[in-house]
Amino acid sequence: MDQNRDHDRSLRDHLLYLLKGGGAHADFEAAVAGLPPALRGAKPPGVPHSPWQLLEHLRLAQWDILEFSRDPGHVSPKWPEGYWPQAEAPADDEAWDASLVGRRGAIVSQEVVSQEADSAEQFISVLLSYRVPPARP
Secondary structure, three states: OHHHHHHHHHHHHHHHHHHOOOOOOOOHHHHHOOOOHHHOOOOOOOOOOOHHHHHHHHHHHHHHHHHHHHOOOOOOOOOOHHHOOOOOOOOOHHHHHHHHHHHHHHHHHHHHHHHHOOOHHHHHHHHHHOOOOOOOO
């Protein structure tokens, strides 16, 4: 029985490590640290989205996955427009900061959901059952 508990703990810990950016070239906090406000809405040549659009996309998608995990009646936003902001730049510094806080909150909440699930397998099965509809051409 202890081996199953250890396996369960290991799965949860690894999933949370990945959710927090573990294993990535640069973790999320390092990627956004010190980004000048003037660049938050800028699209580098050949890149389809600005940092603001990517941040909001992450926040919206993580919020949706979290709500899907917690609420069986949750209705996801329409794909793809419900997952991307219309504006290329945040309205102001407060909007940027609020989006950062929202994204961080979704990660912390996902940790709580992970800890409250009866098993890591149950938690992972909820996450794996989440399907984002394919993008329309």
